[in-house]
Amino acid sequence: MRYPKSGRLKRTQILAIAFLTLAGTVNYFDRSTLSIANHSISQELGLSASQMGLLLSGFSLAYAFAQLPVGALLDRFGSRVVLGLGILLWSTAQFAGGFIQTLNQFFYSRLVLGVCEAPLFPAGVKVISEWFAARERGGPTGIYQSSSAIGPMLGPPILTALMLSFGWRQMFVVMGAIGIVIALGWIAFYRNRAEVELTDEEAAHLDEGENAPFTSHAVRLSEWASLFRQRNTWGMVLGFMGVIYMIWLYVTWLPAYLEHERHLSIARTGWVVAIPYVFGVLGMCSSGFFADFIARRGISPVNSRKWPVCIGLVGAASFTVPAAYTPSTTMAVMYLCLAMFFLNLASGGAWALVGVAAPRRLVASLGGMQNFGGYLGGSLAPILTGVIVDRTHSFVDAFLISAAIALVAALVYLFVVKETRTAQLVQEMEHAA
DSSP states (O other), X not given: OOOOOOHHHHHHHHHHHHHHHHHHHHXXXXXXXXXXTHHHHHHHHTOOHHHHHXXXXXXXXXXXXXXXXXXXXXXXXXXXXXXXXXXXXXXXXXXXGGGOOSHHHHHHHHHHHHHHHTTHHHHHHHHHXXXXXXXXXXXXXXXXXXXXXXXXXXXXXXXXXXXXXXXXXXXXXXXXXXXXHHHHHHHHHOOOGGGSOOOXXXXXXXXXXXXXXXXXXXXXXXXXXXGGGOHHHHHHHHHHHHHHHHHHHHHHHHHXXXXXXSOOOHHHHHHHTHHHHXXXXXXXXXXXXXXXXXXXXXXXHHHHXXXXXXXXXXXXXXXXXXXXXXSOHHHHHHHHHHXXXXXXHHHHHHHHHHHHSSOGGGHHHHHHHHHHHHHHHHTHHHHHHHHHHHHHSSSHHXXXXXXHHHHHHHHHHHHHOOHHHHHHHHHHHHHHO
16 A cells, blocks of 8 residues: 655655755765866976876775765764764865865865765665655655766866866865855754654655664664675675776866867866766666666566666766777767766666665665775776876776776676575564664
């Protein structure tokens, strides 16, 4: 029996998705500031491409290792406080970036930024698992996850305009101030499900399709650790490395690629780099709705999320290769648009997979583990790309390596992540609770 969705639930869902999407967009603005100001910062501080690659990777390494404790903290204390403090602290670090004077200071600022941004996407999975029924989580996941493409899409022209008008330091300060306002709004208006007294009908609607009713008791360390004994956990951790490697390659080096490989001006790059991310938004949003669509037609929950990931990774690799070789800048941008569509199709599917691969009370922990693997692998992209560019004075080999990694990741998802293992995981975790 299906219970109707109350007006209060609809308002809560809209508020949550709006805040998550806004925070995610600003999150990617903040990540992009360094790549947008790559040329200006490297000139002012006298940095080589390899040093810039190390600086760009400082964020992703800190972000990766913070994922494991952050997922457990979210499942124990909830998204309101953990995410709110995360936004507040990462925005303060971004604000401080406008005042740095040395490479070491910049590196430490990026480390703090990485640690404090860690709660965002695992928190999003947890919020959706608490406030949406299982059958409708794909679409909302795709919407808030689209911020990872909206940010890089809108960020380059807006951040470039800020930098050219006021300087790169003022660009950092402005973005930090915006994030602080968002943090205060989230803490003031969002509530965890455990903090809201629901009617029986509202609880029944949210619990539809679940193996067990919602529970708010604290997650035990033994429950968290047991996720590492599951085959699917490792498949998602290893497979997501391929997704984030290519995403982080584009986020950190795409502006420099267009400037140095394709010889575009800084002002023109700020607009051209946004074009592929328009297709990225479409790919991310399509992923969640596509997963829900095929799930309604009898495809199992895990497979309905896994297939968009595999298709997306193969498509992203297929279009990255011609982008590397074509002599035409126009064709390169077209290939990058298609690669970005499929890459974000894969990313959205990977996060939707988290929502059905573990009990609701452990989804942030599983999401953190997946993101740990993703950004551990992704942190190699800026460093390796910087070294390749220094040695070859070209991005061709860097693109080819990312395509190969994406194909391997698709095979991991295809052969390691299985529906039966997920069912066993849910039963074991709910029994332990």
